Structures are given as structure tokens and as C-alpha cells.
Amino acid sequence: MTSAHNKKKLTGLVAATFTPFTADSELNLPVIGPYIDYLREKQGVNSIFVNGTTGESLSLTVKERKELAEEWCEKAKGKMDHVIVHVGSMSIKDSQDLAVHAANIGADGIAVITPSFFKPKTAEPLRLFLQQVASVAPNVPFYYYHLPAITGVNIAVRDVIDGIEELIPSFGGIKFSGIDLMDFSLCVSNKHSTWTLLYGIDEQLLPALVMGAQGAVGSTYNYAGCHINELLSAFEKGDLVQARKIQVKLQELISYAMKIGFDVGVNKQLMSDVSGLSLGPARLPLEPCSFSHAQSIKKKYHSIFS
Numbered sequence: 001m002t003s004a005h006n007k008k009k010l011t012g013l014v015a016a017t018f019t020p021f022t023a024d025s026e027l028n029l030p031v032i033g034p035y036i037d038y039l040r041e042k043q044g045v046n047s048i049f050v051n052g053t054t055g056e057s058l059s060l061t062v063k064e065r066k067e068l069a070e071e072w073c074e075k076a077k078g079k080m081d082h083v084i085v086h087v088g089s090m091s092i093k094d095s096q097d098l099a100v101h102a103a104n105i106g107a108d109g110i111a112v113i114t115p116s117f118f119k120p121k122t123a124e125p126l127r128l129f130l131q132q133v134a135s136v137a138p139n140v141p142f143y144y145y146h147l148p149a150i151t152g153v154n155i156a157v158r159d160v161i162d163g164i165e166e167l168i169p170s171f172g173g174i175k176f177s178g179i180d181l182m183d184f185s186l187c188v189s190n191k192h193s194t195w196t197l198l199y200g201i202d203e204q205l206l207p208a209l210v211m212g213a214q215g216a217v218g219s220t221y222n223y224a225g226c227h228i229n230e231l232l233s234a235f236e237k238g239d240l241v242q243a244r245k246i247q248v249k250l251q252e253l254i255s256y257a258m259k260i261g262f263d264v265g266v267n268k269q270l271m272s273d274v275s276g277l278s279l280g281p282a283r284l285p286l287e288p289c290s291f292s293h294a295q296s297i298k299k300k301y302h303s304i305f306s
Contacts, residue, residue, distance in 0.1 A: 010109065011196060020278070036048070051085055058090070089115075115153075266294070
């Protein structure tokens with residue numbers, strides 16, 4: 001992987017990767033190489049966002065997060081266009097430690113989610129938190145990760161990024177995983193040419209593309225990436241009818257899964273079933289996905305996408 005300046009811009013689909021565990025919830029690093037090959041060869045996905053929500057980052061120790069980041073970066077060399085390492089944490093010190101580490105192992109970008117135990121009440125303390133993490137890895141593109149449904153922090157992103165390039169010269173863009181398309185659109189209209197605005201709600205990708213999203217980060221692109229790549233090319237050709245058809249398929253899968261319960265553990269099991277990779281269970285407090293549950297979602301996936 002190369003430095004920020006001689007590298008092509010982060011666009012298109014980015015898979016938010018699952019963290020492979022053994023049956024007893026320890027890291028299973030040997031799965032990462034085959035996982036990267038699967039994304040490239042079977043899904044046509046060439047960028048990854050690791051140690052995020054889908055990767056259960058806040059259920060991992062700092063040491064585990066570093067081991068994972070090293071393995072993802074090492075195995076992705078020459079294969080993936082971008083490896084973005086999420087370094088957000090409840091502790092600013094842990095976040096800084098992870099950011100320095102990500103820079104040292106050659107990550108193509110770092111991302112930080114807002115702290116969600118002690119929460120920032122306004123944009124200002126959040127901007128300072130982001131700035132202090134970004135400043136320890138000044139040569140790595142920095143992305144702000146907005147996920148209000150889980151963090152409970154719903155500060156308008158347009159306020160967070162207002163003049164942010166003065167605070168964070170390495171600012172590279174946003175992973176916007178919220179449903180407020182007005183806020184998203186205002187971010188797009190006020191962005192700098194060097195930034196990338198990635199949308200993170202998979203089932204609403206098409207409206208976000210209409211609003212100006214340049215790419216997308218999501219968990220379903222692990223196993224439905226090849227279909228969503230077709231959505232992107234239909235959209236680029238102006239074929240909205242086809243783009244909508246594909247978006248509705250993904251919506252049907254997700255709404256079916258949500259009806260019977262769709263958390264990271266279930267999603268991880270679906271990825272294992274579709275890809276043939278052994279990703280293991282999610283870590284407590286998430287529950288293991290029951291066999292029948294997994295089978296019914298897998299069946300639905302195949303009925304929609306085959």
C-alpha cells in the first residue's frame with residue numbers, strides 16, 4: 001500500500017469485514033488471506049473497512065485490534081486498493097495508540113467513530129476528539145464514521161465537518177451510516193474535491209447515490225457485492241429502473257432478516273454460509289446464531305440472488 005498522495009481515490013464498494021473467530025471466540029487470523037481473495041474474486045470488491053462495527057471492534061482488546069489490522073494490511077498488499085482501519089474507541093488514548101499503529105503498518109486510511117459511552121453533546125468536543133486522534137497519524141487519510149443508531153450521537157455531520165480541514169489537514173471524508181439524507185446531501189454540497197463521501201446504510205444506497213455518494217461501506221457487500229456493483233454501473237449509465245430492481249432485492253433480504261432478528265452474529269453466519277469461509281460466532285454479549293435461523297436467511301438469500 002502507498003501513501004495518500006500517489007494513490008487513487010477511495011470510491012465504489014468497500015466491504016466492512018467481519019472478524020474471524022475460532023469456535024471459542026479467539027482470533028482466527030489464517031482465514032483473512034482466503035477472505036480477501038473471496039472478496040476480490042467472487043464479489044469484485046477491492047477495498048475493505050476493517051475493525052469497524054461489523055468487525056466487532058469495541059468487543060476486541062487493543063492488542064487484538066492491532067493483530068487484526070496487521071494481518072489485513074499484510075494480506076491485502078497488492079490485492080486490495082484500500083484498507084481503511086477503524087481506530088475509534090471510548091478512550092482517546094487507545095484511539096491514538098491504534099492510529100499510530102495503523103500508520104506504521106501502512107494502512108491506506110483510518111476512521112474514527114464518535115465515542116458513545118460518555119457522549120459529546122455538541123460538534124465542538126467531537127471535532128477536538130477527532131483532531132487529537134488524527135494528529136498522531138498526520139500522513140494517513142482520516143475518515144469520520146457517523147453511526148447514530150448505535151452510538152446515540154446524532155450531531156449533524158455538516159456541523160462536524162464545517163472547516164474541518166483547518167483542524168485536520170489529513171481529512172479524507174466520511175463514512176455516513178445515518179438515514180438523514182438531508183444532512184448527507186448538505187455534506188456532499190459542502191465537501192472538498194479531495195474528500196470521499198461514502199454511504200453506510202446498504203438498503204438505502206441508491207437514494208444516497210442520487211444525493212452524490214461516491215461509494216459505499218457496508219456489511220452486505222461481503223456476500224452481495226457483485227450484485228451491488230451491478231447497481232452502481234446501472235446508476236452510472238442512468239438506468240434507474242435496473243438500479244432500483246437490484247436495490248429492492250437487497251431490501252427484501254434485509255427486511256426478511258430483520259423480521260426474524262438480524263444482528264452482527266446472524267450477519268456473520270450468513271457470510272460464512274454464502275462464502276464457505278469459517279468466520280465463527282460473534283463474541284458475547286451477542287448471541288450465537290441458531291442453525292434454523294441461519295438456514296432460513298441463507299435460503300432467502302439464494303432465492304433472491306440466484
